[in-house]
Amino acid sequence: AIQLTQSPSSLSASVGDRVTITCRTSQGISSALAWYQQKPGKTPKVLIYDASTLERGVPSRFSGSGSGTDFTLTISSLQPEDFATYYCQQFNNYPYTFGQGTKLEIK
């Protein structure tokens, strides 16, 4: 199975900060990567798919980049509602796998 390693595992930041989360895969997956946001007690919500395509309705402060084995999720200017846990997921082949998550907390 393809392993996904996110860094950092946790991050403290302030409203207005620019934040970048990295996802590295154990083998190349082209652009077959999605990013999700999950708030406590809620279901995950897809933000980005195909590594860089913004899901409809997701604010433009979210962006994704990368291909192959290295990917990033960037939030250009943190808003209070962005404090959550973020996961990457590969869909290049089965079994689909997720990163371990990055918890974004308020500084």
Add this chain to the structure above:
Amino acid sequence: EVQLVETGGGLIQPGGSLRLSCAVSGLSVSRNYMSWVRQAPGKGLEWVSVIYSSGSTYYADSVKGRFTISRDNSRNTLYLQMNSLRAEDTAVYYCGVGQYYFDYWGQGALVTVSS
């Protein structure tokens, strides 16, 4: 509006069986790729199984041979039959829609495997 509602979770002893249901409205389970994804308490997400619109199925190695995914097109409902349950199967189980990534999710059903 698309809605997915999971039912059937609960407390079950190790070695026992449980069937989860996911009732879907707003789209057809027979024409979409439907998956189960689980999340152990305080942990990350783990893909469990998928059923294609063609009926083909795939499973995570951790559940292969113990879990079976199926659907009832007339009821527009997805199922996950879970046998030989283990403590490590304890999790919230979500049903999700999507061939590659999951853009619709249910609210989840908690399965607790404990004696």
